[in-house]
Amino acid sequence: xxSVHTEETLFRRAHELLFRHPGVTQxxxxxxxxxxxxxxxxxxxxxxxQRLLHSPHVARARMLWDVISLSAFTPDEGPLPSVxxxxxxxxxxTEGLEEKLARLFEQHV
Numbered sequence: 001x002x003s004v005h006t007e008e009t010l011f012r013r014a015h016e017l018l019f020r021h022p023g024v025t026q027x028x029x030x031x032x033x034x035x036x037x038x039x040x041x042x043x044x045x046x047x048x049x050q051r052l053l054h055s056p057h058v059a060r061a062r063m064l065w066d067v068i069s070l071s072a073f074t075p076d077e078g079p080l081p082s083v084x085x086x087x088x089x090x091x092x093x094t095e096g097l098e099e100k101l102a103r104l105f106e107q108h109v
Contacts, residue, residue: 015068022084026073033075 018025039045052058072083091097 011064011068015070018069018073019084022072023080025069026079026081029073030075 036045040049070083072081074081094100
């Protein structure tokens with residue numbers, strides 16, 4: 001298995017994990033942001049924050065997070081990310097919803 005294939009599998013699995021329980025993912029993300037912001041208020045945290053702000057690795061990690069998470073999780077979001085609610089409402093309006101749900105159910109039974 002090539003490293004590209006392995007990375008793509010890893011990215012896909014990470015995406016699936018994040019969206020399997022979006023409410024839990026949202027709460028974990030919010031807690032990490034709160035903790036990070038509190039740490040940034042300390043002298044050590046402020047110094048680390050300055051180093052991280054200029055790190056190309058952090059910028060790439062942020063890009064990876066944004067793509068895998070679809071930027072759905074934010075520190076100020078409610079318990080269920082609005083993108084999930086929006087997509088659920090959009091799906092409810094699609095043509096042939098019943099047939100699509102029936103196929104989905106048949107695939108997983």
